[in-house]
Amino acid sequence: MRTTALIDAPLPTVGGALRDIPLAEHGLAELGVRARVVGKASALLVPGDELSFRMPVLGVPVSLRTRIVRADADALTSVLVAGPLRELRHEAVLAAVGDRTLITDSVHWKTPLGGPGRLADVALLRRKVLAVQAQRVRAVRELAESWAGRKVVVGAAIVRSGLLLAQQRRYPADHAGRWELPGGRVEPGEGEREAVVRECKEELDVEVRPTGRVGTDVPLSNGMILRIHSAELVEAAAVPKAVEHHDVRWVKAADLPALDWLDADRVLVHSLRELVDKS
Numbered sequence: 001m002r003t004t005a006l007i008d009a010p011l012p013t014v015g016g017a018l019r020d021i022p023l024a025e026h027g028l029a030e031l032g033v034r035a036r037v038v039g040k041a042s043a044l045l046v047p048g049d050e051l052s053f054r055m056p057v058l059g060v061p062v063s064l065r066t067r068i069v070r071a072d073a074d075a076l077t078s079v080l081v082a083g084p085l086r087e088l089r090h091e092a093v094l095a096a097v098g099d100r101t102l103i104t105d106s107v108h109w110k111t112p113l114g115g116p117g118r119l120a121d122v123a124l125l126r127r128k129v130l131a132v133q134a135q136r137v138r139a140v141r142e143l144a145e146s147w148a149g150r151k152v153v154v155g156a157a158i159v160r161s162g163l164l165l166a167q168q169r170r171y172p173a174d175h176a177g178r179w180e181l182p183g184g185r186v187e188p189g190e191g192e193r194e195a196v197v198r199e200c201k202e203e204l205d206v207e208v209r210p211t212g213r214v215g216t217d218v219p220l221s222n223g224m225i226l227r228i229h230s231a232e233l234v235e236a237a238a239v240p241k242a243v244e245h246h247d248v249r250w251v252k253a254a255d256l257p258a259l260d261w262l263d264a265d266r267v268l269v270h271s272l273r274e275l276v277d278k279s
C-alpha cells in the first residue's frame, strides 16, 4: 500500500523528521497505536533500533516488533522482527522537488493465513494500514515544516584516502574532549557551502571544496539544525590544524563508532561510515 505527499521542507529535513523518536512513539497515538523504541536510543532512530507496536485491529490488540534497517537522507526502512504476520516491510522514500520533498510511504506485508485470512486482510488490515500511513505522513510533514525555518549549523565531512577528519572540542565543559565535525553556524546572507568553506578555513586553516550532503538533518538542543556536507581538501597534501580545538584526527571508517562524538553527530555515524567506505 502506498501513500504520497509533498512536504514544504528540504529533503534532509524531512529525512530527519522521519527518524524522530518522539514522533515514532507518539505520532500515531490518536489511532490507538502505542509505540516504543526498545533499548538504548538517541534523539533519532538509527539502523538496528527496534520499535514495539501495540494497536487494536477490529478491537483485538495486536503486537508487532520492527527493526530499522536503513536511515539515510532519502529513505527510512523497517522490517518485521516479531508479530502475527509472515512479512512486513515499511519504507518511506524521499525525492527532492525544488526546495520541497515528495514522500512515498509504502507498507508491504504477508498474512500467515490462506483464504479467510486474505479476506480479513483485504477488508480490515488495508483500511487500518492506510489510516496509519496517512497519519504518519501528516505528523512527519508537521514536524519537518516546523524545522524548516530553523537556523542551520553546517558540519564538514572531509574525506581523504579513506579517512574522515574529526576534531575534538575544547569547550564548553560538557562538550570538552568530545568529537565533532568542523563547522559552525551559517551567517545571515551566507550560503551553506560558503559557511563550510569559511569554517574550515577558520578552524583548520585549510581550503575545502564541498561535494554534497551527508545523512539527514539532526535537531540540536539549542533549537538549530545540524546539516552535514561532504568536502575534500583543495590541496590534497594540506595539513589541517587544530586552530580552536583540542585536537584533529584522521579516522578510519571502522574506528568511527568508538569515538566519543557529540550526541547530534552520534546519530550520523552510520552515514559517515558509508561515506568513507564509498570514497
Ligand SMILES: Nc1nc2c([nH]c(=O)n2[C@H]2C[C@H](O)[C@@H](COP(=O)(O)OP(=O)(O)OP(=O)(O)O)O2)c(=O)[nH]1
Residues within 6 Å of the ligand: 153, 154, 155, 180, 181, 182, 183, 184, 185, 220, 222, 226, 262, 263, 264, 265
Ligand atoms: N561545528 C559543529 N557544531 C556541532 C556539531 N555537532 C553539534 O552538536 N554541534 C553544535 C555545537 C554548537 O552548539 C553548535 C555549533 O555552533 P558554533 O560552531 O557556532 O558554536 P560554538 O559552540 O563553537 O560557538 P561559538 O564559538 O560561536 O560560541 O552546534 C558538529 O559536528 N560540528
